[in-house]
Structure formats: structure tokens, C-alpha cells
Amino acid sequence: MVGKVLGIKDLEQFSSRRSSVYVDPECDKFFELPLFIAASSNDITTKCQCFQFSPGKEPALRSYTEIQQLLQQGKKRDVKNILRENSWPINSPIRSQLWPMLCGQHQTKQQMLDGFYWEMVHQVFGTTELSEKPIMLPAFVDATHCLPYHLTSTGRAVADRIVNVLGYDCPDITYSPVLYPITSILLHFMSEEEAYMCLAGLVGSKEKVFINQTKLQHEVTWKTVMQIAKKHTKSATSYFQRICPGLKLERIFMDWCWWILAGLPFQHLVRIMDCYFHEGIKVLYRVALVILNLFHKECQSNNEWSPDNIKNDIGNALIKFCKKIPVSPAKLLHAAFSIRGLSTQYISRIFIKTEMLLKSRSVLTSGSKQLIKSRSSDNLPTSQSQVNIQMMSHTLTIREL
Structure with missing residues (x-):
């Protein structure tokens, strides 16, 4: 059998390296630690739900050192592909x-x-x-x-x-x-x-966007996700509007990030974070689109998500669906990165257009309730829009995600 198999002492060290002192020890079950059974001093069998050892075949998981070397060489695209494809166990x-x-x-x-x-x-x-x-x-x-x-x-x-x-x-x-x-x-x-x-x-990132830091950025982001969804998950968005004629899509998409962060199982979240920490918030955009498509399919085939059961609270139903999402982390990410047409330029263009529209409305309705910020900053570009503008100014170097 190829691949290093851990003994009992190694297992204790492996677990302690993985487990944080801030984490409830009861969630080791939640982490699905591999089960190591020592049948004899020379016979150790490995059972792991995350990946399987097979005779003569070593799991194709890259090491930290390999990824570190690629980053030092500036090969960020290679790193991106590795992070997308390598399903390290959640307890790795x-x-x-x-x-x-x-x-x-x-x-x-x-x-x-x-x-x-x-x-x-x-x-x-x-x-x-x-x-x-x-x-x-x-x-x-x-x-x-x-x-x-x-x-x-x-x-x-x-x-x-x-x-x-x-x-x-x-x-x-x-x-x-x-x-x-x-x-x-x-x-x-x-x-x-x-x-x-x-x-x-x-x-502090200037090249990519990871975390929204103002109410304006937050609102522009969920409206950007909504605009992208109308194009890339047209059947799903049309379905929700059809079963709830009086419902505005805004009510659903305002909570888009919580489908992921509050809904998905932790093992899915961890794999998403592997990619997110390298590529930025667009990873979450892609995952959100896959969630919408999966939910739409389940609504058509599963009575639990029938129109009568979800039409009064689609937002809450989406989060409940995510908690028991019917695909593995690997399949979720594969579907997310298989969506075509989501170029950096395309997303940036929608973001900037949405931001400009919101700011123009803010000026026109200055007497209404506005975001809590100084008047002098109303028409200044946010850090996120500056990133997007910079991306659009280099269209010759932009490739599809």
C-alpha cells in the first residue's frame, strides 16, 4: 500500500496539529477524523470518508511546500488550479x-x-x-x-x-x-x-476583493449577485418569481452570503475557503449560483421544497436546503468553477454600473434615509470600485476565471 499510514502515536500528533485549542473537542466527530485500526503491529488498515488509500496508488494531494514554491515563482494560476482540485480532508x-x-x-x-x-x-x-x-x-x-x-x-x-x-x-x-x-x-x-x-x-488587499467593508459595498455586492443570477440562473430566478408573484427578488438576494456561511455544512465551507483565500469573493458568487440551481432542481422533484412549502419564506428555505445540500464539497466546487462566462471584466462591469446607479439615486433622494457616511465621501469611488476599475483598464490581460 502506497502512502504513509499513521500509527497510534502519530495519530495523536496528527489530531493535535489539526485541532485548535479554540474548538469544542466534541466536534471531532463533526470533523470526521480518519479511523485507524491496528490489527497487528504490521497490519494497519485505513478508513477515511474524505479519501481512500488504494493499493499501488497514492492520493494526488499536493503538499504545502509545493504550493509555496509555486507562489514564490509567481505561478498564481497553477496555485488556483491546485486549490480547486485538491480536496484535502477537513482535518488536514x-x-x-x-x-x-x-x-x-x-x-x-x-x-x-x-x-x-x-x-x-x-x-x-x-x-x-x-x-x-x-x-x-x-x-x-x-x-x-x-x-x-x-x-x-x-x-x-x-x-x-x-x-x-x-x-x-x-x-x-x-x-x-x-x-x-x-x-x-x-x-x-x-x-x-x-x-x-x-x-x-x-x-487590505488592493488587487482582489475579499470582504466588504461598508454598507454601500455590501448592497452593491448583493445586487451584483442578483444581476448575475438573472443571466446565469435564469430558470431559477424566473421560477421563484412565478411561485411568489408579489415577491421581489431583492428580498432573496439580500441574504445571499448567508446561504453559504450560515447554511452550508462546515466541510463544504472549509473547501470553499481554500479557494476563496486565493481568488477572492468571486468564488462565493459562483457557489451562490450553484446553490440556486440545485435548489431549483430540488423544488421540482422533492415535495419538501414544493411551492406551497417555500413560497412564504424562500430565503429561509434556501438556508435550510443548504444545511443538507445533496452534493459533496468537491462536486459543489466543480459545478461552481464550470460556470462559463463569468469573467473578471464582466463581474467588474456589473459591479461598477450598480454602484453608480445606487450613488445617483442617493443624490436624487438626499432627503430620504441614506447610508451613514460623510457627505464628502458620497461621490468618491470605494476601494472595491477602484479595484474593479483597475481590472477593467487591463482588459487585454484578463482571462476567464
Whole structure:
């Protein structure tokens, strides 16, 4: 049998490397750890739901070192393909190195000195000791979506502290509901300081967009997803409008990111994050389109999702559907990356057009309720639109995702 098979002592080390101190130990079952049975000192059989060892054939999973070398050589497209195709087990220790490296490549600030994070913690809280009392979260956090993903109470306190320090260091962040859930996911595979550095890289990225940081960006993004869905999942969007004549599609797409972050099983989320930390938010766009198509198919063949059962609350039905999505993480990603016509230029064009429309309406209806921001910034391009404009100005180098 080809491939390294772990003994009992190795298994303990493997588990400890994978399992974060912030994660509830009860969720080891949730992580589907491989079952190693020692029949004798020379006979060890491996059973794993994530991948199978087969005689004479080694699993084609790339190592961290291989990916690191490709990034250092500037071969980002090769890295993209590897991340899309390599279904590392959810409990693989590779992510403790892989994710910080992927996020770190987007960092635009000068190299942070060792101890920078803890100095920031001390500035914000006056101590580096973790408080036993709850701390107030920044205003940009959506309190209804502080998803813990099986973190312990200590893990949740650490997540609270990370987003507070990030808010202190990045005062331009005024609305970012997905930031807390991503923090929780990161803490499954790394230390508090590493998780902060990853987030700093994502929010500071100038080349790609990862996390929306204002209400305007948030609204433009879900409306962009809606416009893309009308073209690429036309049957699904038409179906929802047909069974709910009085329903506006906006009501469904406002929560698009929660189909993924609050709906999908954790093993699906982890594989999505493998690609997202390298490629950006467009990975989530693609996954959302696949979810819509799958849900539409189930609505036509499964009584549980019949029109009578979902027409009063399609948004909630979508999240329930995602919780028991009928495809594996590998199949979900394969379908997502098989969608044709979603070029960077195409998405950027829709985003900019939507943003300009929202800003023009804001000017015309200045007396109505507006986003909470200074008047002087109303007509300035957001950081995300600047990225999109830059992408469109280099159309000769843009290729399909």
C-alpha cells in the first residue's frame, strides 16, 4: 500500500496539529477524523470518508511546500488550479500553514513586526489577558450573524477580541457582517495572532476583493449577485418569481452570503475557503449560483421544497436546503468553477454600473434615509470600485476565471 499510514502515536500528533485549542473537542466527530485500526503491529488498515488509500496508488494531494514554491515563482494560476482540485480532508494539518500563506500574499502594508498584534491588543484592552467578561463588538459586526462554528467560549472570546483589534487598526471598516464568521473559521486552524494577520491581509488587499467593508459595498455586492443570477440562473430566478408573484427578488438576494456561511455544512465551507483565500469573493458568487440551481432542481422533484412549502419564506428555505445540500464539497466546487462566462471584466462591469446607479439615486433622494457616511465621501469611488476599475483598464490581460 502506497502512502504513509499513521500509527497510534502519530495519530495523536496528527489530531493535535489539526485541532485548535479554540474548538469544542466534541466536534471531532463533526470533523470526521480518519479511523485507524491496528490489527497487528504490521497490519494497519485505513478508513477515511474524505479519501481512500488504494493499493499501488497514492492520493494526488499536493503538499504545502509545493504550493509555496509555486507562489514564490509567481505561478498564481497553477496555485488556483491546485486549490480547486485538491480536496484535502477537513482535518488536514496543511491549512495551518496554507491559509496564512494564501492570505499573507494579499497584504499591502509593510511587513508587520513580531509582536505587533499583541501590542495592538494591549493598546485596545490595556492587557493581553483574555477577559472572562463579554466585550462589546464593533459597530460593523452583525450581531445576528456572529457564527461560532463549534468554537468554545474561549474561542468566541478570542474571535471577539480579534475583530475589535481589527476595527481599531482599520477605522475605515464601517459595515462588514461576514468578517466575524470568517474569523471563526480561521480559528479552527491557527492561532489568534495568525488569524488576525490573515484578516489584515484580506481587508487590505488592493488587487482582489475579499470582504466588504461598508454598507454601500455590501448592497452593491448583493445586487451584483442578483444581476448575475438573472443571466446565469435564469430558470431559477424566473421560477421563484412565478411561485411568489408579489415577491421581489431583492428580498432573496439580500441574504445571499448567508446561504453559504450560515447554511452550508462546515466541510463544504472549509473547501470553499481554500479557494476563496486565493481568488477572492468571486468564488462565493459562483457557489451562490450553484446553490440556486440545485435548489431549483430540488423544488421540482422533492415535495419538501414544493411551492406551497417555500413560497412564504424562500430565503429561509434556501438556508435550510443548504444545511443538507445533496452534493459533496468537491462536486459543489466543480459545478461552481464550470460556470462559463463569468469573467473578471464582466463581474467588474456589473459591479461598477450598480454602484453608480445606487450613488445617483442617493443624490436624487438626499432627503430620504441614506447610508451613514460623510457627505464628502458620497461621490468618491470605494476601494472595491477602484479595484474593479483597475481590472477593467487591463482588459487585454484578463482571462476567464
